[in-house]
Amino acid sequence: MSDEANRAAFQEIKGRMIENTGKMKQVQNQMRNKEGEKKRAYLTLEELRQLPDNTNTYKSIGRTFVLEPKSVLMNEQEQRLKDSESAIAALQASKEYLEKQKAEVESNLAELLQQDPGLAQQIMSMSVM
Incomplete structure (x- = not known):
C-alpha cells in the first residue's frame, strides 16, 4: 500500500478506537449507575421487610410524601431491583x-x-510534534 493509503487506514483505525473507547466509558458509567439503583432498591426492600405487614409507609413523590401500604412499596422496589438487574445484564452484553x-x-x-x-516511525514522529 502507498503511504497515503496507510495513513488513511491508520486514521480510520484511530477514529474507531476513539469511538469504541467513548462507548466503553459510557457503558461502564451506565453500569455503575444501575448497580447503585440496584443496591438502593435492595436496601430499601430489606428495611421494608422488617416492618409489620399492616404498616402504612410514606412514599416520596418529588417534594411530597404519600401514604401507601407496605405492599405497594415492596412491589415497586422489587420491580426496580428486577429492572436494574436486567439493565445490568444488557449493559454487560454491550460491554x-x-x-x-x-x-x-x-x-x-x-x-x-x-x-x-x-508507518510506526511516521506515527511516532507525528505524535512528537
Missing part, C-alpha cells in the same frame, strides 16, 4: 461486544503496522 470490537481494532492496527513498519 462484551465493545471489548470484542476493541480487540478487532487492535488486531487491524497490528496488521497494518506489520505490513508497513515505516
